[in-house]
Amino acid sequence: MKDVKVLGPGCKRCQTVEAMVKAAAESLGVPVALEKVTDYADIARFGVLSTPGIVIDNKVVHAGGIPREEDLRRWLQG
Amino acid sequence: MVCPLRQLQPVSRWLVAQLPIPAGSHLAASVEFFFYDTPKVLMLLTLVVFAMGVVRSFFSPERTRALLAGKREGVGNIAAAMLGIVTPFCSCSAVPLFVGFVSAGVPLGVTFSFLISAPMVNEVALGLLFALLGWKVALTYLAFGLSIAILSGWIIGRLHLEDWLETWVREVRAEQDLPDEEHRDWVNRFEAGWDAVKEIVGKVWYWIIAGIAAGAFIHGYVPAGLLARIMGAGAWWSVPAAVLVGVPMYSNAAGIIPVVDALLGKGAALGTVLAFMMSVTALSLPEMIILRKVLSLKLIVVFAGVVALGILAVGYLFNVLFV
Numbered sequence: 018m019k020d021v022k023v024l025g026p027g028c029k030r031c032q033t034v035e036a037m038v039k040a041a042a043e044s045l046g047v048p049v050a051l052e053k054v055t056d057y058a059d060i061a062r063f064g065v066l067s068t069p070g071i072v073i074d075n076k077v078v079h080a081g082g083i084p085r086e087e088d089l090r091r092w093l094q095g
Numbered sequence: 096m097v098c099p100l101r102q103l104q105p106v107s108r109w110l111v112a113q114l115p116i117p118a119g120s121h122l123a124a125s126v127e128f129f130f131y132d133t134p135k136v137l138m139l140l141t142l143v144v145f146a147m148g149v150v151r152s153f154f155s156p157e158r159t160r161a162l163l164a165g166k167r168e169g170v171g172n173i174a175a176a177m178l179g180i181v182t183p184f185c186s187c188s189a190v191p192l193f194v195g196f197v198s199a200g201v202p203l204g205v206t207f208s209f210l211i212s213a214p215m216v217n218e219v220a221l222g223l224l225f226a227l228l229g230w231k232v233a234l235t236y237l238a239f240g241l242s243i244a245i246l247s248g249w250i251i252g253r254l255h256l257e258d259w260l261e262t263w264v265r266e267v268r269a270e271q272d273l274p275d276e277e278h279r280d281w282v283n284r285f286e287a288g289w290d291a292v293k294e295i296v297g298k299v300w301y302w303i304i305a306g307i308a309a310g311a312f313i314h315g316y317v318p319a320g321l322l323a324r325i326m327g328a329g330a331w332w333s334v335p336a337a338v339l340v341g342v343p344m345y346s347n348a349a350g351i352i353p354v355v356d357a358l359l360g361k362g363a364a365l366g367t368v369l370a371f372m373m374s375v376t377a378l379s380l381p382e383m384i385i386l387r388k389v390l391s392l393k394l395i396v397v398f399a400g401v402v403a404l405g406i407l408a409v410g411y412l413f414n415v416l417f418v
Contacts, residue, residue: 026190030185057191067184081183
């Protein structure tokens, strides 16, 4: 089970990324526990400067903008 | 050379002639303006956004922060304002960015220079000003926008208001480093340019059309002398009025500039109109509400006050310089 967090205050892009993570995990057959982090202090603690950010097993893998599909798959498989 | 833009004027005139609208009427003037401006603005905007998307692939908020951390005030304010133009920035990231800068040791005033410059002097604003009003206006806007960002940030830095940050902001520390940036080749950078077009033009096109429609109405129906009286250089109170009206309006440069274009055509003074545009983009109420999470109300008031004074100064200066 991978622990995936999507960091973002709830803007449109953050929702897009959340949906992308869900879809990618499902198509790869990787079980994930998805959590949204919306609190600004919590987001800052991860050190990201631009949202949406993606954290997998407590490691930041992406910050700012919509990730590329192939990158997202690589992170989820890694 | 066949320039597609050159063909637009005759094409739009021809299109209007096919419609059941009396030639020379107010409506004909409005519709022709609309048919001419819409493709022109969208084409030029696409070009500018694409180019800036490629340029921005060389910058990231993380890299900008690394460049600014430990910079002295003064030099730091100048660097921050310039980086604000090329660093990808979205107002929904304003808070994480602010906290990330401050906790990495970027001085408060330098952080403000960045936060003021980024929304005000951006590629959409500059691209549209260049397209509609020419390079002189675009460059002057750039110069004055940067000056406001640099000076306002510097003043805020001099006031030493660090205590006016929310407590958690001063205490929060990043617990890990970010992943290294991947190497990007040119194919990737051009993709980034194209992504920017899809995202920005995809997001602002309806604002632009609404802006052009409003502009077309002004163009066709508002008598030329009217605006010269109420928004001309002679009316001293028009500059502060323009700033006040701009604050609660939340639009981006894309929606505002076609309106600006039409106002100018009817005799509004350039300084007054630019003050309005700067106020709409740099002093937005929704962004201030977001920033309230990290700044005390007092600090927001100082921030808005200093920036508003800067915009007023620019408005008056423009009206004196370009008569």
